[in-house]
Amino acid sequence: MSNFFGDLAPLSFDPEAEGLAFRAYNPDEVVLGKRLEDHLRFAIAYWHSFAWPGGDPFGGQTFERPWFGDGMDAARLKAEVAFEMFELLGASYFCFHDLDIRPEGASFTESKRNFEEIVAIFEEKMETAKVRLLWGTANLFSHRRFMSGAASNPDPDVFAWSAATVKSCMDATHRLKGENYVLWGGREGYETLLNTDLKQELDHMGRFLSMVVDYKHKIGFPGTILIEPKPQEPTKHQYDYDVATVFGFLQRFGLEKEVKVNIEQGHAILAGHSFEHEIALAQALGVFGSIDMNRNDYQSGWDTDQFPNNVPEVALAYYEILKGGGFTTGGTNFDAKLRRQSLDPEDLIAAHAGAMDICARGLKAAARMLEDDALEAPRRARYAGWETPEAQAMLTSDLASISARVEAGDVDPQPRSGRQEKLENIVNRYV
Incomplete structure (x- = not known):
């Protein structure tokens, strides 16, 4: 045990509790014939909860975590703390990028070796833990080699590096029995047409995604391949701007039956849409897969990744999900992070517990609207x-x-x- 969370006990459903507890989220409550836990399929985002140092566009690290560092000892401690947190919250799932869980090596081979060691630790812990892997993905945006994109990069060596990284992450996701694999094109786009061959970059992205689908079938991965639409930030013109853009891209390359979308609330807002619009459109087009649940600060012009706290917004999102039949392989991933001033370990638990309650309230409201035929x-x-x-x-x-x-x-x-x-x-x- 790391003792990072001190004497905090696993949370239970207790609407009258004075301390940390679930007030609305009772995992065993049956809604529309299914347990609430099975409807919501909550996942913890490894990157924001354990890898993010507390920076923003104007300031650096505010968090001090005992596992912050570049070595494998820090990565092992991070894994220990992560699984302790999963247990405290009773989380059904978690999600990760490769870079979240391992230090960068001096070569691709060393990075892969570091990655595989932590994946082995995950595998061992998951044998006795409740938590499962909702999805894995590759970080193809943080390192300077990806400054001009990954699959769309003008340098073929970056394309190759990206392909090798995705292969290793798909292998790890399959090994851990993950239920989805996500491609998140953080820098798949361009700043100016003055130095960009737009058609070639789109063609390369299409070929890259086709190879991902081919590899899925080659290794027998039973999960769903997902693309996460991402507008504007950080690239001015994103190729995966919103659900409609992604669907057109999938159709162009004949992949609309193979790939679905993972929709983030914050990204939907940045694209000028509502969260429920993006979910409803994905349902209508037959490509709905999963969601990243968070919210933006509506007074800020970037993706602030705050925990959800608006029940009406959340209810309308789950209404569209339930109306479409609910999640299959997807779920509710909290792609959300603490505020820079929320420094204590208990803040991590409180943030997730409150968000889980908000989602439970929203889903139950959505279910009642469906049962009463109130909108239909x-x-x-x-x-x-x-x-x-x-x-x-x-x-x-x-x-x-x-x-x-x-x-x-x-x-x-x-x-x-x-x-x-x-x-x-x-x-x-x-x-």
């Missing part, structure tokens, strides 16, 4: 005109025939209210 009934009424034989016939007709019907005086459209405020009031009654 007025939605069906709004589109009811399309159920008539005349409307259905239009969809298999032609412009001339439709025009003739209008000119004969058979059509006289009268606007009807969309009742947005009434529907917003309905949502507020549930949250």
Whole structure:
């Protein structure tokens, strides 16, 4: 035991507790015929919880952690603390990048050896722990070699390094029985067209992703390949800007049946959308996979990765997830980090516990709205005109025939209210 968390005990569901406890998240509570834990599938992000030093665009490290350092002893201690935290929270899953769990070596081979040693420690700990791996991924954005992208980099050696890194991370994810593998294109984009061959970079990204899918089948990885849409930050023009952009990219390379999306709340906002919009669109296009749950500071212009605390927002997101049938291999990963002033070990536990309660409240509100047909009934009424034989016939007709019907005086459209405020009031009654 590391003793990093002192005498903190594993959290339990106790709405009346004075100390750390779950007030709304009861993992065994049954909602829509399924345990709450199985609906939400909570995951802890290794990078923000254990690797992030507390910096922001204007200041450096504020956290002092006993495992901060470059050696393998620090990486082993970090793993020890991580699994202690998973146990305290009763977490179902965790997620990691390769760089989160191992120090950078002097060569690719040394980095891979460091990585595989920690993966072996994970494997041993997971034999007796409750926690499982929701997804693994590769960090192809932090090191200066990736300053011009990874799969889209103009240097073929960086492309090769990236491919080797992804292979090792896919192997590790498969070894740990991970349920998904994520590609996160933090720098897949460009700053200016003055030095960019946009078409070539997109073609290289498509080929890279095709190789990832081929390798998945080669090693028999049963999980889902996911892309995480990422707008603007840090690259001005991201190739994976939002769900619609990613879907168009997948269609172009014939991968729309092979790859789904991992949608982050903060990224959706940066792209000018709502979280529920991105989830609903992914469901409509058949590519919904998983979510990163967090929030942005709406007064700031970057991805602040705060823990969720807005029940109405969260409820609308889970409404779209539940309406689409819920998670399959995906889940709720807390891609969220403490504020720079939250220095204590207990803050890590409190942040996750509060977020888990917010998500539980949101999902239960969403489930009640579905059970009561509160939103679907007025939605069906709004589109009811399309159920008539005349409307259905239009969809298999032609412009001339439709025009003739209008000119004969058979059509006289009268606007009807969309009742947005009434529907917003309905949502507020549930949250």
